[in-house]
Amino acid sequence: MTIPSFVIGIAGGTGAGKTTVAQLVTENVEDAVTRIPLDNYYEDLSHLDLEERSDVNYDHPSAFEWELLREQLTHLLEGRTVEMPQYDFEIHNRKDERITVEPTDVIVLEGILALYDERINEMLDLRLYVETDADVRILRRIQRDVVERGRDLEGVMRQYLSTVKPMHEQFVEPTKKRADLVVPEGANSVAVNLLEEKIQAEVEGDAVRSWDRETIEKRVSEGFDLDSAQTTE
Numbered sequence: 001m002t003i004p005s006f007v008i009g010i011a012g013g014t015g016a017g018k019t020t021v022a023q024l025v026t027e028n029v030e031d032a033v034t035r036i037p038l039d040n041y042y043e044d045l046s047h048l049d050l051e052e053r054s055d056v057n058y059d060h061p062s063a064f065e066w067e068l069l070r071e072q073l074t075h076l077l078e079g080r081t082v083e084m085p086q087y088d089f090e091i092h093n094r095k096d097e098r099i100t101v102e103p104t105d106v107i108v109l110e111g112i113l114a115l116y117d118e119r120i121n122e123m124l125d126l127r128l129y130v131e132t133d134a135d136v137r138i139l140r141r142i143q144r145d146v147v148e149r150g151r152d153l154e155g156v157m158r159q160y161l162s163t164v165k166p167m168h169e170q171f172v173e174p175t176k177k178r179a180d181l182v183v184p185e186g187a188n189s190v191a192v193n194l195l196e197e198k199i200q201a202e203v204e205g206d207a208v209r210s211w212d213r214e215t216i217e218k219r220v221s222e223g224f225d226l227d228s229a230q231t232t233e
């Protein structure tokens, strides 16, 4: 059994293209990747009825069971198998069944607040923020929520204005400054190709961690000038 060596966090607003980016950048190393949708760690709301659950603010950090996510991510990093919860958007709750997830060389944590929790952030080797204009995101969300998540247009609009948009501005967007890389317009082909190569190299074990945070911080503390790096290096 292998122990994952590379953990990637992909954050960004609803409909930004996080899932798409996660899929594209790991396409070539399918067997070596575990994808962890943050949605699976929404709190279990079985104590509420469906109507109450449909009124919950799902874009606030308190909607997630961070402790469980930290625990399961830690276990995967230790090379242990976890029983990951599954989420059902139609009933606003976890499914009864969990799936068994094996540790792999690459782990991708993907969700609106993937870069929110400090302790989770410390476990990530690469932090991405997918940035797409809000008008594009809401159009994508309307289509997805109505077609795939059994919602009606009026409800999607109400939820967007009452919670999704304000929480995005308060909690999601500020995590952009924690990202190592901002991927514009989601599945941007240049960014996707570069990331794909980087991840493949990690799986094959010959990666040079050129954007390794600690190395860069150390070099800066030793007097390395990041601003002139492109011309002098």
Ligand SMILES: Nc1ncnc2c1ncn2[C@@H]1O[C@H](COP(=O)(O)OP(=O)(O)O)[C@@H](O)[C@H]1O
Pocket (backbone or CB within 6 Å): 012, 013, 014, 015, 016, 017, 018, 019, 020, 021, 140, 144, 185, 186, 187, 188
């Ligand atoms: N770069 C892109 N160009 C066009 N459509 C895209 C792009 N990225 C994602 N999409 C589409 O937008 C929708 C939302 O993308 P998704 O990856 O599910 O977003 P998120 O996971 O951030 O909510 C999907 O239908 C997807 O196919």
Ligand SMILES: Nc1ccn([C@@H]2O[C@H](COP(=O)(O)O)[C@@H](O)[C@H]2O)c(=O)n1
Pocket (backbone or CB within 6 Å): 013, 014, 015, 018, 039, 042, 058, 059, 088, 089, 091, 092, 093, 111, 112, 164
């Ligand atoms: N019961 C739920 C749970 C979550 N949501 C919304 O999902 C969004 C996150 O998923 P993305 O794929 O869009 O990143 C988030 O904005 C929640 O509002 C929901 O509608 N219902």
